[in-house]
Amino acid sequence: MNNDNGFTPRQHDHADDQSPRTQHSPGHRSRTRQRRGVLAALVAVTTVTGVALTGCGKSGGADGAGKADATEAVQKSKKVLWMGDSIAGAEAPPLEAALKASGVAFKNAASDGGGTVVEGDKMAAPIAADTWKDVAKNVGAFHPDVIAYQITTYDWGTQDQQRASYEKLAKTAEQAGAELVLVSAPPFKIDDFYKKYEGAIASAPKAAKEVADRSGGKVRFLDASALWGTDAKGGKAQRASDGIHSCQQGSAAFAKWFTDQLGRAYGFTPATPEKWANGSWTGDARYGKLGCR
Numbered sequence: 001m002n003n004d005n006g007f008t009p010r011q012h013d014h015a016d017d018q019s020p021r022t023q024h025s026p027g028h029r030s031r032t033r034q035r036r037g038v039l040a041a042l043v044a045v046t047t048v049t050g051v052a053l054t055g056c057g058k059s060g061g062a063d064g065a066g067k068a069d070a071t072e073a074v075q076k077s078k079k080v081l082w083m084g085d086s087i088a089g090a091e092a093p094p095l096e097a098a099l100k101a102s103g104v105a106f107k108n109a110a111s112d113g114g115g116t117v118v119e120g121d122k123m124a125a126p127i128a129a130d131t132w133k134d135v136a137k138n139v140g141a142f143h144p145d146v147i148a149y150q151i152t153t154y155d156w157g158t159q160d161q162q163r164a165s166y167e168k169l170a171k172t173a174e175q176a177g178a179e180l181v182l183v184s185a186p187p188f189k190i191d192d193f194y195k196k197y198e199g200a201i202a203s204a205p206k207a208a209k210e211v212a213d214r215s216g217g218k219v220r221f222l223d224a225s226a227l228w229g230t231d232a233k234g235g236k237a238q239r240a241s242d243g244i245h246s247c248q249q250g251s252a253a254f255a256k257w258f259t260d261q262l263g264r265a266y267g268f269t270p271a272t273p274e275k276w277a278n279g280s281w282t283g284d285a286r287y288g289k290l291g292c293r
Contacts, residue, residue: 079105080262081138081178083131084150085115087185090245090290091150093281094255101271102259107142109134110150117149118165120157120200127154128165135169139176146262147173148181150224153188153244155204156197162207170211170219181265182208183222183258186250187232189243220265227257240290247292248282 080099082092089110096106111134114127139147149169155162166182173180184205190198205223212221229236232243238250246254256273263270 078103079107079142079144080146080148081107081109081142081144082148082150083115083117083135084110084185085152085154086110086112087153087188087245088115088150090240090247090286091251091254091258093284093286094248094252094276094279095258097276097279097281098255098259098271098273099262101276102263102268104262104268107138107144109138114152114154116152116154116156117169118152118155118157118162118204119168120155120161120165124154124156135172139172139178144176144178146181146266147176147178148183148258148262150183151185151204151208153185153194153201156200158200159203159207162200162204163210166208166211166219170215174218179218179220181220181222181262182212184208184224186224186228186239186246186254187230187234187237188239189232191243222258222261224254224257227254240292242290245290247290248287252277 082088082095084091089108089112092108092110096108099106111131115131116124116128117131117135119125119128138144147169149166155165157165170180188194190201194201205221209221209223212219227236228238231237232239238246238253240247240250252273255276256270259270262268
């Protein structure tokens, strides 16, 4: 994506080809091992402590009223619009598989080389302008019940600009009859490209949490460090060799964790990994481009 100001977003993104490879391709045996590895890796994820949703509003209890609320919520929340950058794009294939297996429709609106909604500095603003156009199109065509936005590596700007942009997204969701879920990004390698934006990268989840805290339960914030930790170099972060994206195992771990969080919030029962972890999504071309094995 080239912008009028001459800035070209970093092309570390590999989400262009979302078509799974067929099982009869030359790499079939390799993908079979990948699928087995994904399912095995998810066994450990089941022990991850769930994090409470900030700004949750009502939560269903064991009493009759709580069950009624949960039933009503799942009936109203069957479409999830997934937004973010290419990190979110790498997480999308298993997330789609997990949600669809749980009876929830899914649309991947993650964007390569952008995806930010933050109308911040002169570098981020043109990217955000494109994202907002896509938001309008996707909301109008897909009619989501939940808009889930993973904070991007391009959410550059002051904390006030970040907060204002997340509030704008919350208002857009409300006007569309949807709820907004903001989720922090996984830790990733801060190299020379990102170094000058390190402050904005650090403040973005804080701004997102503030928006949720002030929303009266209309916006939810999820701190994904419960899954990933905070060290991009740590094994818990499950980063690919580029230090930024995730391979099949890491993406599947996120899919399980995030689907569990949505299930708690909206009253549906997430499908077990056995129903989706070994699917054709493991052969998505993006993982090959990332050097995943």
